[in-house]
Amino acid sequence: MKRPRRLIGLGVLLITAVAGFGVSEALHRPPTFNLSGIEFPYALHQSHGMPVIEVLFVTNRRPLPGRNDGVFGNERDDTLHYGRAEVRIPTSHTIADVQRPDIPRGLIDEDQATLLTINLMSESSFRSHLKRRMAGHENDGATLFVHGINNSFDSAVREGGSLQFGLNLRRPIIVFSWPTLPGVSIDSYRSSQAQVDASARALEMFLEPYRRSHFNLVAHSLGSKVVCQTFRRLIRNTLWNTHQTELPNVILAAPDVGTDTFTGAFLSEAKAVADRTTIYVASNDHALVMSEILNGRSRLATSITPEYAVRTLVDMTAGDNSRVEIIDAKFVNNARTAHGYYYQSRAVFADFYNLIRNNLPAHQRNLLRAKNAQKANYWIIPP
Numbered sequence: 001m002k003r004p005r006r007l008i009g010l011g012v013l014l015i016t017a018v019a020g021f022g023v024s025e026a027l028h029r030p031p032t033f034n035l036s037g038i039e040f041p042y043a044l045h046q047s048h049g050m051p052v053i054e055v056l057f058v059t060n061r062r063p064l065p066g067r068n069d070g071v072f073g074n075e076r077d078d079t080l081h082y083g084r085a086e087v088r089i090p091t092s093h094t095i096a097d098v099q100r101p102d103i104p105r106g107l108i109d110e111d112q113a114t115l116l117t118i119n120l121m122s123e124s125s126f127r128s129h130l131k132r133r134m135a136g137h138e139n140d141g142a143t144l145f146v147h148g149i150n151n152s153f154d155s156a157v158r159e160g161g162s163l164q165f166g167l168n169l170r171r172p173i174i175v176f177s178w179p180t181l182p183g184v185s186i187d188s189y190r191s192s193q194a195q196v197d198a199s200a201r202a203l204e205m206f207l208e209p210y211r212r213s214h215f216n217l218v219a220h221s222l223g224s225k226v227v228c229q230t231f232r233r234l235i236r237n238t239l240w241n242t243h244q245t246e247l248p249n250v251i252l253a254a255p256d257v258g259t260d261t262f263t264g265a266f267l268s269e270a271k272a273v274a275d276r277t278t279i280y281v282a283s284n285d286h287a288l289v290m291s292e293i294l295n296g297r298s299r300l301a302t303s304i305t306p307e308y309a310v311r312t313l314v315d316m317t318a319g320d321n322s323r324v325e326i327i328d329a330k331f332v333n334n335a336r337t338a339h340g341y342y343y344q345s346r347a348v349f350a351d352f353y354n355l356i357r358n359n360l361p362a363h364q365r366n367l368l369r370a371k372n373a374q375k376a377n378y379w380i381i382p383p
Contacts, residue, residue, distance in 0.1 A: 040165075041170070042164075042168075042169070042170045044086060047088050047116065048088075048108055049091060050088045050089055050090060050091055051088070051089050051165070052087065052089075052116060053086070053089065053165060054084055054085070054086060054087075054133075054172070055084070055085045055087050055160045055161045055164065055173055055175055056083070056084050056085075056129070056133075056173065056174045056175070057082070057083055057084070057085060057156075057157055057175045057176075057177060058081070058082055058126075058174060058176050058177075058206050059072055059153060059175075060078075060079075060080055060081075060178055060179065060198070060199055061073060061074065061075065061076070061081070061153055061177060061178070062075040062076060062179075063077070068120070069118065069120075070085075070119070071118075072153040072177070073153075074179050074180070074181050074191075075179060076179045076195055076198055080202055080206060081120065082120070082121045082123055082125075082126035083119055083120040083121050083126070084118075084119050084129065085115055085118050085119075085157045085161075086115075086116040086117045087115055087116065087157065087158055087160075087161030088108075088113065088114045088116050089113055089161065089162070089165045090110045090111055090112060090113060090114070092110050092111055093113070093162070093165065102152075103115075103154070103158070112158070113159075113161050113162050114158070115154050115157055127209070130172060130174070133171075134172065134213075141171060141213060141214025141215050141216060141248065142171055142172040142174055142213075142214075142215055142216070143163075143164070143167075143169060143171065143172070143173045143174070143215070143216045143218060143356065144173075144174045144176060144207075144217045144218070145159075145163060145173060145174065145176065145218050145219075146176045146178070146203070146218070146219040146223035146226055146227055147159060147176075147177065147223050148180070148220040148221025148223045148254075148256065149180045149184070149188065149189060149192045149222050150180065150181075150182055150184050150188070151180050151182065155182070156175055156177040157175050157177065160173050160174075160175035162343070163218075166343065166353075167352075167353055168357065169357070176202075178199035178202070178203075179192075179195045179199070180192040180195065180222070184287075184337075186294065189222075189291075190294075193222065196225050196226050197229060199226045200226050200228075200229030200232075200233060201233065203227070204230050204233045204234055207230065208234070208237065210246075211246050213246075214247075214248055216247070216250075216356055217247055217251065217274075218251045218253065219250075219251070219252050219253070219255070220253045220254060220340070220342065221253075221254055221255070221256045221287070221339065222256040224252040224253075224254075224255030224256060224257050225256060225257050227250070227252065228269075231266065231269040231270060231272075232266075232269055234273060235269055235272050235273065246273055246274075248274070248275050248276065248359065249274065249275065249276050249277075249278065249359070250277045250278070251277075251278045251352070251356065252277070252278070253280045253342035253352075254280060254281070254282065254285055254288065254339055254340070254341065254342065255279060256288060256291050267324065271323055271324070274323070275323065276323050276324075276361070277323065277324050277325070278325045278327060278355060278362075279325070279326050279327065280341075280342055280348065280352075281326060281328055281330075282330040282333045282338065283330050284330050284338055285333070285339050285341075286338045287337055287338065287339035288339065324377060325377040325379065326377060326378045326379065327351065327362065327367070327379050327380075328378065328380045329342075329345065329348045329381050331382065331383040332345050332347035332348055332381050332382075333345060347381050347382075348381060350366075351365055351366070351367065351381055354366075362377060362379045363379075365379075366382070367379040367380060367382070368380045368381075368382050
């Protein structure tokens with residue numbers, strides 16, 4: 001009789017364990033979201049119960065041959081194209097959602113932001129429209145987003161829309177889309193690198209008239225190099241090379257920028273252009289480790305440490321480092337490729353929100369300071 005009782009006991013234990021696991025899973029299951037019953041005051045309108053928001057864009061991509069309806073390819077154009085897009089935010093949207101580059105326009109998708117319409121505009125019409133959108137928000141300004149590699153034009157605009165939604169921005173967001181190839185390969189990376197200098201010239205052309213316009217500039221990955229090159233060009237302009245800074249915030253997220261570029265001219269250039277420069281770094285960013293191998297040079301976002309920050313920031317800013325902030329995200333970097341953590345990690349995005357939406361300096365956010373970095377603005381997002 002002992003054996004059957006033992007088997008019965010084991011069966012009861014197994015059933016209890018399975019039931020307990022099921023209850024635990026149910027209790028810890030991520031909540032589902034449905035935005036259809038929520039009102040978004042900055043939405044243009046609703047489409048199938050989903051909010052539709054406006055994204056402005058500037059691009060130096062070339063339109064596909066024979067197309068004049070806002071379909072842009074991956075080749076560079078010598079002129080800038082302007083316009084506005086309507087982006088539908090899905091009902092189940094979460095901050096961590098990555099915008100795949102191959103979503104057809106107009107698709108009703110509950111998981112991906114959808115590009116509904118594109119309206120091309122002349123430069124003068126675009127600037128007039130932006131001025132109207134900025135009315136009443138002059139002190140907040142617009143957000144200018146420069147994407148990294150692995151982006152088509154459509155996915156870049158949709159990512160801009162997701163960024164505006166996640167940050168709950170009432171002010172305009174502008175996407176600067178430069179020619180990068182979708183996909184992650186050596187060839188696509190090299191192709192994107194070859195477009196940096198020309199794209200910096202194009203971004204300079206767009207920014208040149210917007211001195212003192214309170215733009216917050218956000219760049220990701222290799223887009224940060226486009227920004228670095230743009231600053232180098234802007235400060236050669238006598239109108240920009242003054243004692244007054246022009247941009248409230250410049251944010252470089254996981255910048256694919258050489259460490260020597262940062263310690264060279266860029267630090268002083270950023271201080272000349274921006275009130276505050278914030279750099280999100282993570283030593284466990286696998287994509288930038290591969291970039292180091294391909295470029296044969298260390299990348300700022302993976303090599304910087306508290307000791308490096310103290311030595312670099314203090315020495316190069318002569319003790320005035322309040323306008324350059326390093327935010328270390330390695331402890332909360334749970335991004336799928338460990339590279340898009342600024343929008344895939346909720347902890348990073350929460351800090352990003354307090355920076356760009358509330359304009360809070362690092363010491364007023366929920367950050368920690370390394371013991372050996374007390375003299376430098378090197379902050380850690382706590383795990």
